[in-house]
Amino acid sequence: MAFTKTTEAASHYDHLEKMSVSELLVHINSEDKKVPKAVEKALPQITKLSEAVSEKLKNGGRLFYIGAGTSGRLGIVDASECPPTFGVPHGLVVGLMAGGDAAMRKAVEFAEDSHHQGWNDLQEHQISDKDVVIGIAASGTTPYVIGALKHCNENGIITGCITCNEGSPLATTAQLPVEVVVGPEFVTGSSRMKAGTAQKLVLNMISTAAMIQLGRVKGNKMVDMQLSNNKLLDRGTRMIMEALAVSEEKAKQLLDTHKSVRNAINAYKNA
Template sequence: MSFIKVTEQDSNYNHLEKMSVKELITNINNEDKTVPLAVEKSLPQIELLIEQIILKLRNGGRLFYIGAGTSGRLGILDASECPPTYGVSHKLVVGLIAGGDIAIRKSVEDAEDSITQGWKDLQKHNINEQDVVVGIAASGTTPYVISALETCNENNIITGCITCNANSPLSNASKYPIEVTVGPEFVTGSSRMKAGTAQKLVLNMITTTTMIQLGHVKGNKMVDMQLSNNKLVNRGVRMVMNEINVSEEKAKKLIDKFGSVRVAVKNYTNGNQ
């Protein structure tokens, strides 16, 4: 089957500059509504990749996201939120972007064309067979990402991808591809829109499901979250109150003493107050 890059096809709308604000946001919203349905069609692919990630992380491995531009930034965003949300090491889920950290804020457009730098960036983290590498590229044609995954395959490292074009070179370079075909963007080629939204939804699924399976959620609560600000401390206090049926004052003392919802509950239950 031939490869057609639908993310670059003409928008279903024209003369955008003649639309009113209401027309613009209504049409953008109508397009956005199609994204979750596209993700739903990819759930079997998403499940296969997540199962591999869980297996590797349970055995001491790590998850790497690698991408360029918007895709790279989304991977970094997802990775950066795992430590505060689930109390895991910042080394467990790592996001890499073409062009390095400066590209998080400023575009480094030519960086994505390198066919060697992706693997070099992974090597800086001592990438090995215990790990999983997920390439993120809406187009499915980013050399920085594809070449990194190809070298991972050569080194027996499990690879996956999140792309918004079916049968792309990136999919072919991935052992566990995820293809969420969202169609043309509202502004032609602006893949930070529907494609970016689709990628974010999939990334949410990957890390949330993985962290739940690894035991970092009890009931529906983030019992290992870092209590790094007043909002989170107050949330932790409420969680302790509900879990072991103690007063707010007692819950605060437990949180202050043990610094963790899980540890506070465990120690109280074991009689260590």
């Protein structure tokens, strides 16, 4: 099957500059509704990749996301949210992007065009076959990402990918590809839109499933979350009140003493 970039195909809409704000938003929303359905079609692929990630993390490995542009930023966002949400160490989930941290805010020209820099960036983290690497690229053609995964494959490291084109070079390189085909963007080629939304949804699924498998959620609660602001302190207090049927004052006392919801609940039950 010939590879066609549907992410680069012409938009189903034209003369956008002649539309009112209301018309623009209605049409963007109409296109956005297609994204969850595309993700649903990819669930078997997402399941295989998520199971591999969970297994590696359970056995002491790490999860690496590697991408460029919007895709790289989304990986870094997902990785950065795991420690505060689930109380895991920084470095368990790592996001890397072409151009380094500076590229988070400002594009670094041609950084994604190197076939070797992605692997160099992974080596700085002492990547090994205990780990798993997921390449993220809407187009499925980014040299920085494909090159990194090729080197991983050669070194016995499990590789996955998240892309929004079917049959792309990235998908054929990854051992566990996820292809979420969302179709042409509202603004032709602007893959930060539907493609970016699809990637974010898949990243949410992979990391959340892995953290639950690691025991970082109890019932449906983030019992290991970092208590880094008043909102989270209030949430933690309510969790303890509900779990132990104690007063707000007692819950706050337990949380202040034990510094986490899980520890507070366990200490009270074992007292």
